[in-house]
Structure formats: structure tokens, C-alpha cells
Amino acid sequence: MGYGLIITAALLWSLIGPLSKLAFREGLSPLEVAFWRAVFSWGLFAAHALIKGQTRFEIRDVPVLVVFGLSGVSLFYVSYQLAVQKGGAALAAVLLYTAPAWVTVLARLVFGEVITRIKLIALALTICGVTAISFGGTSLPGSTLTGWAVFWGLVAGFCYSLYYVFGKRFSVGYSSANLFLYLLPIGIVGLLPFVSFAAKTPTAWIALLLLALVCTYGANSCYYASLKHIEAGRASIAATFEPVFTAVIAYFWWQERLGLWAAAGSISVLAAVFLVVLERTENKHP
Template identity: 50%
Template sequence: MGYVYVLIAATLWGLLGSFSKLAFQEGITPLEVAFWRAAIGSVLFGAHALLLRQAKVAPRDLVAVLGFGLLGISVFYAAYQFAVQAGGAALAAVLLYTAPALVALLAWPLLHERMTAGKLAALGLTLLGVAAISLQGGEVRLSAAALLWGMLSAFTYALYYIFGKLYLSRYSTPTIFLYALPVGALGLFPLVQFETKSLLAWGALLFIASLATYGANLAYYAGLRRLEATRAAVVATFEPVVAAGVAFAWWGERFGPLGYVGAGLVLLGLLVLTLEGRRR
């Protein structure tokens, strides 16, 4: 069941790009999309936590939760946008999805999760697949700034998996995001240039916040409770396959042959991981 939850989350996250593109088309900047995603999401998670009376965080954990808000929300959202600006979307995506490899490395000493041959094979297949999807066609502009921002986005994205494993045993998902998302929104606020928004733009922003953020995170962390961090990280890389399919159907964005090879490698990696999990 853990795999199903993470795949639901990956599907919702996969829709994020197309709905963000709709918001961009309506004149909203990427950083403003990121801000409203955090701000509206904080309202939804806050209401959820208060309704369930799950708003309390022990003082000893408050610094870690608020720090996650800055690193996992503000820095991650901003770093990824700067990576796209400096090196283009393809390179930013490749660097971002080095996160599962970082998770595997971090989970070994921090969470004492075993590094098996199956995990290594699945990681290799999914990373190769994401690289093929991202690099097919177009130009890739490698620079020191693109490398710096891209790896920073990957590192902060990897922290989602590690932080979730360390703190989900103590707190529910709404409790964590009740504190983290407002901090993330406040961290983004000085970077945002606010624009006048159409009804369609607000609709896109509400979808991004309610389903691609609130719904996706609930599903993902439900899966993470049932899976090792490395497994959840690899399964979540199904996201670019969904994103590519929706972008093709909605926006007419086409894969080249290498892109279809990459999608197949990602699916093969998921299959290897799932079969290895059943054998244990």
C-alpha cells in the first residue's frame, strides 16, 4: 500500500508543471507561484491540524520543524527556480533528481537503512531514465551557477525524505506543515513580485496548493510511513513520466526517441524496486 500512496503523490506532483505553466501563461511569475503554493497550503494544513487537534510540537523539535520550513520550502523552491534560470529546465531537472541518490547516501548513516544491490540497480535505472527524459532535445547550458543552484535544490529536496523518516513517528503530516509552510512562505515573500491575477490564474494556483501540495504531501507521507526513505524517493521519480504525458496531452510538448527510452528506464526502475521489496 505504501507504493500506491507514493505513486498517487507522484501523479499529483506530475500535474504541478502543467498547472504552473497555465499560471505562467496568465502572467504569474514562478516565484509568485511558489509563494502562493506555500501560503495557501499553510491554510489547508493549518485547518487540518487544528480540526484534528494536532497543532502541538514539542519545544525540543520546534527548531528542526521551522528549519525544515526554511530549507525544505523557501530554499528548495527558490533554488530550483534559480537553477532553471541559470541552466534551463532540462539541466535543473537532471540535477534535482539526483535527490534519490543523495537520499540513499544520507539514509545509510542517518537512518541505518541497508544499501542493497536492488536499491543500487533501481537508483541507477531511474536516474538514467530521468536524465534521458530531461536531456532529450534542446540545449543544456552548464555553468557554475547552474550547478550550484541545481545541486542545492537536489539536497533540499532530499531532506524531505530524511526529515519525514525522523519526525513522522512523532507528528502527523498536517502538524509538520502547519509550521513549515508559513515559514517557507515568509522566506519567499521578499523575492516575489506580485501581479494582478485572472480568475484562471487563481484557479491554477488553487489546484497547485490544494492537490499538488496538500493532497500530494498527505499521500506521500502516508507512503513514507510504510516504506524506507530510499524506496519512497525512487518511486517518487515516477513524477517526470506523469509530467511528460500531461504536458504532451495538454500543451503539445513532445518527447524525442531518447525521452521515451528514459520513461521506460524509470518504469523499469520502479519494477525492480517493487519486486525487490516483495522478496524481503
């Protein structure tokens, strides 16, 4: 059951790129898509937290919550939408998974964790993979890769890695719904000054609602439910199916194709993820 839940979470996460592209096609900007995703997601997490009575709040946590909200919601949501727009859903999903490399560096700087040989190999694989992707072209039909596509993908990966750093800070005392109850409004406020609102078609509203309900609240719920049945390390391995699912969906829905170099780079990045997570799992089971 645990693996079924985490595979479901990966599948739901993989719809972020394709649904975002649908919203872009309906005339919405990446900033507006990020804004409404945060707004609708907050409504769902807030309802969950209130129903469950998970509304704990400590004044001393405010500064860290503000930094986490601006980086983990405002910048993360926008950077991923821009990566999808500039380079395609498949490419954005792969670059998102440079997060373990960022975690390795941040864990050393923030927590003083040792960088093992496996982590160094994973870091090298990630760098090689991103380099290959840079030369391999975008997954968008008839377009060429720009530096901005790689840049925003790497920014998204970095912001994603911050969930590990800040997550350790809030792992005791805050449930997922409790944390998002306060994080998302901060992220929304951070996005609001930069958003230009466009007239929306019914299709655009459906895409936005699905991004919140399916890809954010639903995926998050499945992921945390899976942790009741399997350990976090094994769940992380299964979650790496997300870019694979994204590539398949983007291929059939939007005719996106990764070039040879980009595909090789993607494999290199995902191999790095597996190495890091496998090492973490083995360390828990000597």
C-alpha cells in the same frame, strides 16, 4: 482502495508542472508561484490541523524545523518551479525522481545505512539517466536544454530526498498536517524577501489555488490515506507514475516532447527508483 488512492495522489502531483506553466504564462515568476503555493497550502493544512486538534509542538524541535522549512519548502518549491520553467514539466518531473539516489547517499552519511549492490546499480542508473537527459534536450517545443534546467531539477530532487531524512526525525509524534502547520510558515518567510509580486489575472489565481488545493493538500491527503491500506514501499512504487502522468498531460496541454536521449534517460532514472523501492519492499518480507 489503497492503490486507487496512491494513483490519485500521483495524478494530482503530476499537475504541478502544467499548472505552474499556466501561472507563468499569466505573468507570474517561479518565485511568486512557489510563494503563493506555500501560503494557500498552509491555510489548508492549518485548518486541517486545528480541526483535528493536531497542533503538537516541541521547543527543542525548532532548529530542525527551521532547516527543514527552508530546504523542504523554500528551496524545494522554488527549485521545482525553476526546473519547470527552464526545461519543461515532463523533464522536471523526471529529475525530481533522482531523489532515491540522493537518499541512498544521505542515508549512508547521516544514518550509516549500508549501500547494497542494488543501491549501487540504482545510483549508476540515475547518473547515466541524468547524463542522457543532459544530452537529450528539453521537453519544451523549439528550445534547447540549458545547464540550469538540469541543475534546478537536481536541486529539487535533493530537496525532495530531505523529506526522507527529516521525516524519520518527525515520524513519531507529528502527523502530516501537524508538521506542515509549522513547516510552511518557515518556508514562506524564507521566500518572502526574494519575491516580486505581479498583477494577477483570474486565471493566475485559479492556477495558484489549484496548486495548493489539488497538488499539495489533496495529493498529500491521498498519499497518507493510502498508507492505511498498503505498505509504504508499494505506495512508493505506485507513486512513480507521477512523471508518466506529467509527461502525458504536458504533451497534450503544452505540446512538450522528450527527445530520444531524454526519454531513454528518463526510463533509466525511473528504473533506478523501482530497484530501490523494490529492494526496500522485499527486505520487509523475507
